Amino acid sequence: MALRLQKELANFMRDPIPGMSLDHNSVEGNINVWVINVAGASNTLYEGETFKLQFKFPQRYPFDSPSVMFIGNKIPEHPHIYSNGHICLSILTDEWSPALSVQSVCLSIVSMLSSCRTKARPSDDERYVLTCRDPSDPKKTKWFFHDDDV
Amino acid sequence: MNEQTTQEFDFKDEMIDEKITAQQEAIENEIAREQKLISDLIKLDSLLDEYSLEDTIYRSKIIELSANFSLVRKTRGDGNCFFRAFGFRYFEAIMGKPDEVKRLKDLANKICTDLNQLGYNSFTVDDFKDVFVEELERLADKSDVKLLEEIFNNPGSSDYIVVFLRLIVSAYLQKNADFFLAFIETYQSMKEFCSHEVEPMYKESDHIHIIALTNALNVSVGIIYLDRTDQTEATPHNFPEDSNPNIFILYRPGHYDIIYKN
Numbered sequence: 001m002a003l004r005l006q007k008e009l010a011n012f013m014r015d016p017i018p019g020m021s022l023d024h025n026s027v028e029g030n031i032n033v034w035v036i037n038v039a040g041a042s043n044t045l046y047e048g049e050t051f052k053l054q055f056k057f058p059q060r061y062p063f064d065s066p067s068v069m070f071i072g073n074k075i076p077e078h079p080h081i082y083s084n085g086h087i088c089l090s091i092l093t094d095e096w097s098p099a100l101s102v103q104s105v106c107l108s109i110v111s112m113l114s115s116c117r118t119k120a121r122p123s124d125d126e127r128y129v130l131t132c133r134d135p136s137d138p139k140k141t142k143w144f145f146h147d148d149d150v
Numbered sequence: 151m152n153e154q155t156t157q158e159f160d161f162k163d164e165m166i167d168e169k170i171t172a173q174q175e176a177i178e179n180e181i182a183r184e185q186k187l188i189s190d191l192i193k194l195d196s197l198l199d200e201y202s203l204e205d206t207i208y209r210s211k212i213i214e215l216s217a218n219f220s221l222v223r224k225t226r227g228d229g230n231c232f233f234r235a236f237g238f239r240y241f242e243a244i245m246g247k248p249d250e251v252k253r254l255k256d257l258a259n260k261i262c263t264d265l266n267q268l269g270y271n272s273f274t275v276d277d278f279k280d281v282f283v284e285e286l287e288r289l290a291d292k293s294d295v296k297l298l299e300e301i302f303n304n305p306g307s308s309d310y311i312v313v314f315l316r317l318i319v320s321a322y323l324q325k326n327a328d329f330f331l332a333f334i335e336t337y338q339s340m341k342e343f344c345s346h347e348v349e350p351m352y353k354e355s356d357h358i359h360i361i362a363l364t365n366a367l368n369v370s371v372g373i374i375y376l377d378r379t380d381q382t383e384a385t386p387h388n389f390p391e392d393s394n395p396n397i398f399i400l401y402r403p404g405h406y407d408i409i410y411k412n
Binding site: 004007011062063064091094095096097098099100101103104133 | 271275277309313317346350
């Protein structure tokens, strides 16, 4: 796993996704947790806002998916992002493939934010935040997906 | 790509779920301790020990099979068994044959190009392909069963090979989606099918995976179906149908092992 993560790290720095930058302090000493600074893209509802996205890599990465969530005080207000930072995105669980990468996950999240038309929390936000199995690990949740155009 | 969700559980369910997860993990660890990814060669008739004396259907089929097949390698039941069994047996069939190794290597490179065209990240795909090719090339000039066993029992290399075989299937199915779409009723697109049923590790394989893999690699495989149906003999099924394979896989409901013809 370490080798793959090092490659991903090098790749992420060489070919950064617009609006995303790695918090270098986060990977120093422990490459298994990354924090990525996310700047809301211009001409989107999140223009001018900044967020922190955390990746935790399990031991069996890339065979198992990383655990990905927003952390800190500012969580994007979005119909698929819970106020505790958990993100409802199928490639993070059901549709994870070892051929995906940090970059593919980041691109999905950017596109999820950019395509948002109305800021809102998921309709079950309050209940989910109270009852989710592990606030620090969205992968412990059993997610039920349904297609949505948001 | 973007979805919304509803959570349907209360605290009580959660506790039960957690117990189930813990139990599943315990079972997985137990399996990992007891069953190597690919076992040593064992005699086919030792499979008789797995069935009680009253289980005449399985027992008589195994005895019948032993007229033509004598050895078996068991694979770990982790959902990857078809891919691992096929990978091991295929590498075994071509090791020491530089021409065939080269053919597979060229094919692997071509499949990477296909995957890139399908929008796959080249650096992750190449990572799996590189391990696949490196391990294959270690066997190009010599028939070394010990080394082969080592490669397939080391999760580091073995799982990378499994992932690449899964990607080969995914690329083939997506490229030939028009033909195969008719077989995947519950999914709306081939991409969606591959994301759920082909690429994730530990997902079990079905006919469609076997057809795609044998077609993509132009390799013939015989699957011997050993089940509780009434026929007296285990049913062989060749992929492609009119071929004459020398690679055989033993299928028992839910699981694939390697079987060797005399």
